[in-house]
Amino acid sequence: MKLNTVHLVDNLDFLKEIDSEIIDLIYIDPPFYTGVDYQEFSDQWNSLNHYLEFMQARIREMHRVLKKNGSFYCHCDPNAVFDLKPICDSIFGRNLFKREIIWNVGSVSGFKSQVKGWVRQHDTILYYTKSEEFTFNKQYLPYKEEYIKKMFRYKDEDGRLYRKRRGGKQYLDEKPGTLVGDVWNDIYSYQTRTKSKEYLGYPTQKPEKLLKRIILASSNEGDIVADFFCGSGTTLAVAKKLKRRWIGVDNNPKAIELTKKRLNSK
Numbered sequence: 001m002k003l004n005t006v007h008l009v010d011n012l013d014f015l016k017e018i019d020s021e022i023i024d025l026i027y028i029d030p031p032f033y034t035g036v037d038y039q040e041f042s043d044q045w046n047s048l049n050h051y052l053e054f055m056q057a058r059i060r061e062m063h064r065v066l067k068k069n070g071s072f073y074c075h076c077d078p079n080a081v082f083d084l085k086p087i088c089d090s091i092f093g094r095n096l097f098k099r100e101i102i103w104n105v106g107s108v109s110g111f112k113s114q115v116k117g118w119v120r121q122h123d124t125i126l127y128y129t130k131s132e133e134f135t136f137n138k139q140y141l142p143y144k145e146e147y148i149k150k151m152f153r154y155k156d157e158d159g160r161l162y163r164k165r166r167g168g169k170q171y172l173d174e175k176p177g178t179l180v181g182d183v184w185n186d187i188y189s190y191q192t193r194t195k196s197k198e199y200l201g202y203p204t205q206k207p208e209k210l211l212k213r214i215i216l217a218s219s220n221e222g223d224i225v226a227d228f229f230c231g232s233g234t235t236l237a238v239a240k241k242l243k244r245r246w247i248g249v250d251n252n253p254k255a256i257e258l259t260k261k262r263l264n265s266k
């Protein structure tokens, strides 16, 4: 398989041609079963069954092409997450379902807030690994100012902040920060941030920060990262920046055109 390439083709046809166990990390952001026609691509289906069959055939292939220590992230939302979960469980094994990541997509204001009842504020990312031997690099966020003020109250002669511990001094600059868990509140979606320079206007485009977190956590430099529903190429652009090898597929010419432009420009 030629790496660092994008392909305009149905992902099932593409997947069937790939050798088994060659990819380190797969992230997908497929249609969510929203019933919306986005113009660029349609998320309208004859039935839920039809949608689930479509997904099942593809996830099965993705599982096959994933390396033994590889990881799989399936981005979805409440429209179909509870139907996709048993499908992924049956393919990967329920025991290899590692985490349900809740991505808080941001503000509940605007058009969305007119709905009766609770306003939807999150997407779900189902995270699986192919075995118990998987790549994972913990991710950290900088401590909040408030926390630093409260916890690291002393300053040494070099100006380094520290706190007193039984064993001596614990320096702030030796601590990695706050460990990132499975609820992500610090990344804004384009629903709330369409003016960002990074936004190319592709419907459902995801922020690079989201992919950066996933790629840093579940792959290392030189690894192969694939996105078989690549849209505007967010996963691939971030993979490239982070010195991973990458492979992308989409069956929409506009998506591939945008992705190619984006990748050539970075």
Ligand SMILES: C[S@@+](CC[C@H](N)C(=O)[O-])C[C@H]1O[C@@H](n2cnc3c(N)ncnc32)[C@H](O)[C@@H]1O
Residues within 6 Å of the ligand: 009, 010, 011, 012, 029, 030, 031, 040, 041, 202, 203, 204, 205, 206, 207, 228, 229, 230, 231, 232, 233, 234, 235, 249, 250, 251, 252, 255
């Ligand atoms: C939600 S969008 C992905 C957006 C992407 N994550 C981004 O940041 O731009 C889903 C993509 O899946 C593509 N797609 C849908 N069915 C497909 C298929 N059978 N094969 C390949 N791509 C497909 C659509 O064209 C669309 O670009």
